Amino acid sequence: MSYQRVVLKAFGGPENLELEELKDLPEPAAGQLRVKVLTAGTGFTDTIIRQGQYVDVKDKPPFTPGYDWFGVVDKLGEGVTQFKVGQHVADMPVIGGYTQYLCADAEQVVPAPDGLDPTQAVAMILSYTTAYQMLTRIRTLEPGTTCLVHAAGGAVGTALLELGREMGLVIYGTASQGKHDLIRHFKATPIDYKTEDFQQRIMAETGGKGVDVVFDTIGGKNWSRSYRCLDRGGMLIAFGALQVTTGEEGIPSLLWSFAKLLAGWKLIPDGRASTFYNIHSRRKKLPVEFKQDVSALFAMLKAGKLNPAIADVVPLSQIRSVHERIDKAQIAGKVILRCD
Numbered sequence: 001m002s003y004q005r006v007v008l009k010a011f012g013g014p015e016n017l018e019l020e021e022l023k024d025l026p027e028p029a030a031g032q033l034r035v036k037v038l039t040a041g042t043g044f045t046d047t048i049i050r051q052g053q054y055v056d057v058k059d060k061p062p063f064t065p066g067y068d069w070f071g072v073v074d075k076l077g078e079g080v081t082q083f084k085v086g087q088h089v090a091d092m093p094v095i096g097g098y099t100q101y102l103c104a105d106a107e108q109v110v111p112a113p114d115g116l117d118p119t120q121a122v123a124m125i126l127s128y129t130t131a132y133q134m135l136t137r138i139r140t141l142e143p144g145t146t147c148l149v150h151a152a153g154g155a156v157g158t159a160l161l162e163l164g165r166e167m168g169l170v171i172y173g174t175a176s177q178g179k180h181d182l183i184r185h186f187k188a189t190p191i192d193y194k195t196e197d198f199q200q201r202i203m204a205e206t207g208g209k210g211v212d213v214v215f216d217t218i219g220g221k222n223w224s225r226s227y228r229c230l231d232r233g234g235m236l237i238a239f240g241a242l243q244v245t246t247g248e249e250g251i252p253s254l255l256w257s258f259a260k261l262l263a264g265w266k267l268i269p270d271g272r273a274s275t276f277y278n279i280h281s282r283r284k285k286l287p288v289e290f291k292q293d294v295s296a297l298f299a300m301l302k303a304g305k306l307n308p309a310i311a312d313v314v315p316l317s318q319i320r321s322v323h324e325r326i327d328k329a330q331i332a333g334k335v336i337l338r339c340d
Contacts, residue, residue, distance in 0.1 A: 001331060003099070003101045003240075004019055004021050004099070004316055006064055006319050007062045007063070007064055008061045009094045010061050014321075015320065016329070017050070019033070028076065029103065031077055031080060031106055033079070033083055033103065034076075034101060034103050035079075035089060036071050036100070037069045037100055038071045039313075039338060042326065043156075043334065046066065046323070047326050049094075052148060052269045056093060056094060056281070064095060064099055065097070066093075066096055068090070069096075069099075069339075070088070070095055070123075071102075072086060073087045082106060083231070087111065088112040089110065089111055090110050090124075092129075093108075098319060100339050104299060110290075113298055113299070114196060114313070116298065119313050125336055126155075126156075127158075127334055128159045128163070128297050130279045131159035131292050132159070132297055133158070138275060139237055143168060144168065145169050145212045146169070146172075147170065147230075148174070149161065149174070150215065151218065152209060157173060158308065158309040160215055161187075163306075165188070167234040171317045172190075172205060173190055174191045174204060175192070176192065178332070182193070182309060198319050199228055200245075203229070209237075210228075210229050225329075232270065234272050235273050236272070238274065239278065266279060309332065309334040312335045312336070313337065314336075314337060322335050
């Protein structure tokens with residue numbers, strides 16, 4: 001039986017993504033599952049990987065991109081007893097998700113309850129788990145906590161807005177004008193980063209105090225301004241780097257900026273703090289926590305408490321156009337690949 005997958009032929013632009021057909025399904029080794037992938041997530045992290053600038057991916061093309069996937073067990077490898085054929089599962093392999101079939105280690109995958117919408121379920125893995133862990137694992141955020149979310153109209157941004165709303169947080173979100181209605185939908189206050197100075201706006205909104213937490217995925221050039229938006233006792237949580245995808249900043253420059261800023265802030269005691277969050281490195285250190293958090297989000301989705309912002313659902317064959325839209329910051333929410 002044949003199947004299709006996307007292959008990145010060389011680092012660079014979306015034109016290097018190709019759909020190929022293989023004549024035989026992969027066979028699971030001992031301790032593995034073969035999974036029929038129903039949906040795969042897309043996002044700016046995939047575009048960084050495509051460009052060859054993601055530090056956690058050492059593979060060289062050709063390989064199949066795709067940070068996360070949701071699917072159903074199709075075949076069990078030798079020794080696998082904790083899963084059954086037909087059971088829904090998910091994983092975050094960092095690469096490999098843009099495919100109709102794959103094999104995964106049984107110890108890695110997360111079981112999912114039946115009855116979930118695959119297009120919504122895959123959003124829980126990278127996007128919502130990133131948001132959930134930043135909101136719950138780094139510090140305790142009480143109802144009424146004030147937050148600034150950058151790139152609030154994106155996949156992780158909208159997850160922060162929805163989960164933050166459920167937690168009773170007061171949230172301001174930067175985004176282009178076309179994404180403001182989506183931000184208001186999640187009961188947050190939009191700030192147009194193209195026409196407004198977000199630092200001045202935050203100070204005006206908070207009576208000069210600043211916010212308790214800033215979630216900044218923009219990059220090193222933005223972190224110092226975000227830090228100045230904090231109230232005393234506040235925290236900057238830096239994650240991701242959108243400026244890498246736009247070409248405004250490279251990984252070496254990003255890391256150097258963060259190192260300099262961290263060193264400078266520590267020399268000036270002001271009651272404020274900063275940290276960097278990365279879901280991949282955290283999962284490697286705390287794999288049980290990752291499974292717990294994904295499972296908690298699946299339960300919330302099953303209970304009807306979450307409704308992720310899905311901008312579009314497209315087949316694998318449209319992957320180039322999806323990456324082009326991500327590169328141009330044209331997507332409000334998340335685009336899902338329908339793999340089956």
